[in-house]
Every structure is written in structure tokens, then in C-alpha cells.
């Protein structure tokens with residue numbers, strides 16, 4: 100299937116590693132010019148070089164902190180100045196602390212919402228004027244299944260994700276008349292640097308070892324394993340394309356059918 104992505108301009112926040120890097124690589128492989136945004140220049144430049152070498156695509160590495168409105172606005176302005184337009188925004192830079200109610204501080208809650216939710220708000224707000232002018236645009240929000248499949252050991256990510264999912268569906272209602280469409284993608288566990296951190300927090304809060312926590316995560320997924328980054332990136336690439344433009348104001352899980360209550364049900368068996 101020709102995804103008709105050749106010549107499109109895509110922005111991937113958090114594109115220097117993990118899922119974001121795999122998405123940037125997949126979009127570049129389909130012929131997009133891609134701007135990747137992250138905070139650490141060295142990792143970002145290395146990712147840009149790697150993707151460029153693998154795909155031959157135009158890649159721009161843009162240093163910005165998605166928790167800072169001015170930096171986000173400047174990054175988006177710079178990308179438009181460089182590429183002339185933005186067809187696709189993939190909001191992906193996110194992290195929210197694991198932990199349980201009695202140990203999470205106000206700062207933990209605020210930091211989770213600050214990046215994982217407000218970071219998506221900031222980037223979307225910055226691209227919308229350009230997409231409105233173009234009368235076309237696609238926003239794919241990489242969120243997470245804990246916004247709809249709740250668990251007590253992921254309450255900050257769960258809250259931030261539920262907010263992002265609501266935002267996605269709400270904005271689809273507002274901007275469709277400008278031919279701008281929105282979709283959310285909800286992964287379950289995916290093998291990345293971030294997953295290693297999450298599983299450590301999960302093990303601590305469930306009072307089990309990290310091996311046991313990993314085993315519980317896999318056992319809660321009917322397919323018996325966590326996802327690889329490419330499995331998420333392939334779906335996002337299709338959704339970013341014109342072919343999927345009509346998939347609007349909705350969300351799609353890519354979590355192997357995970358049933359989170361099974362993780363807790365294994366409490367005595369781990």
C-alpha cells in the first residue's frame with residue numbers, strides 16, 4: 100500500500116529514543132521530512148544521523164523542552180521556517196512517574212501532567228495556526244492504555260493519559276472543518292528505556308522483583324509478551340498518512356489485548 104507520505108513534513112516530539120525514534124524512522128522511511136524534538140542535543144543528533152543514514156530523508160534535530168511554552172513555540176516556528184509547512188504532528192514526548200497514592204507527592208502529579216498532558220497541549224496549540232492556514236493537518240497523540248485500563252500502580256500516567264485522550268477527541272470535534280484530524284494511539288508495555296524505569300517502580304510498589312514484575316506484565320497480555328517499538332511505529336505511520344485521515348476523533352489500542360487486572364490477580368503467584 101502506498102501511504103502517500105512522500106514529501107510530507109512530520110514533527111515527532113521525543114524523537115531521539117524509544118517509540119518516538121522508531122516513529123521518526125518509519126515516517127522517514129516512507130519519504131517524510133522529519134523534525135525530531137528532545138532536550139538532550141547529543142542523543143538527538145545521534146538519532147537524526149542514524150535515521151538520515153538509514154533512510155536518506157531530510158531530518159532536523161530540534162532541541163526543546165516540551166514543558167516550556169516559549170521553547171515549544173520557537174521549535175515549531177523554526178521547523179516551519181526550515182520546511183515551509185507541518186503536515187503531521189506526532190505528540191510522543193512524555194513520561195509520568197509510577198507510584199501509589201500514599202507515596203506520590205504534589206510535585207509528582209504536577210510533573211506527570213506538565214509533560215505528558217500539557218506538552219501535548221503546547222505542541223498542538225503551536226501547530227494549529229499553520230495547519231489551519233494549510234487547510235490540512237494530522238495530529239497523532241501517542242498516549243497509553245492506562246488512560247482507559249486503570250491500575251493503582253500507574254495512577255499518574257493514567258490521569259495524564261485520560262486527559263490526553265479527552266483532548267484528542269475534543270479537538271477532533273473542533274478542527275475537522277479545517278480538515279485537521281486527530282487520533283490517539285494507546286500502547287501497553289513497550290520495550291524501551293522508559294519501560295525499564297516503569298517496571299522498577301511497579302516492582303517496588305507491588306513489593307516483588309523486577310523479573311516478577313516483567314513476568315506479570317507479559318502474563319497480563321494474551322499474546323504473552325510486551326511490544327517492540329516498531330509495532331507501535333508501524334501503526335502510527337499508517338495513522339499519520341492520508342490513507343487514515345478519516346480515522347478521526349477516536350483511539351486505537353496497541354497493547355496485545357492487555358488485561359491489567361490480571362497483573363494484580365497474580366499477587367500470590369509471582
Ligand SMILES: NC(=O)c1ccc[n+]([C@@H]2O[C@H](COP(=O)([O-])OP(=O)(O)OC[C@H]3O[C@@H](n4cnc5c(N)ncnc54)[C@H](OP(=O)(O)O)[C@@H]3O)[C@@H](O)[C@H]2O)c1
Nearest residue numbers: 113115116117118137138139164165193243288289291293
Ligand atoms: N514504553 C512504554 O511501555 C509505553 C507505554 C505506553 C505509553 N508510552 C508513551 O509513549 C511515549 C514514548 O515513550 P518511550 O517509552 O519511548 O519513552 P523514552 O524511551 O523515555 O523516550 C522519551 C523521549 O522523550 C524525550 N523527552 C523526555 N522529556 C522531554 C521534554 N521535557 N521535552 C522534550 N522531549 C522530552 C526524550 O529525550 P530527552 O530526554 O533528551 O528530552 C526521548 O526522546 C511516552 O509518551 C510514553 O508515555 C510508553
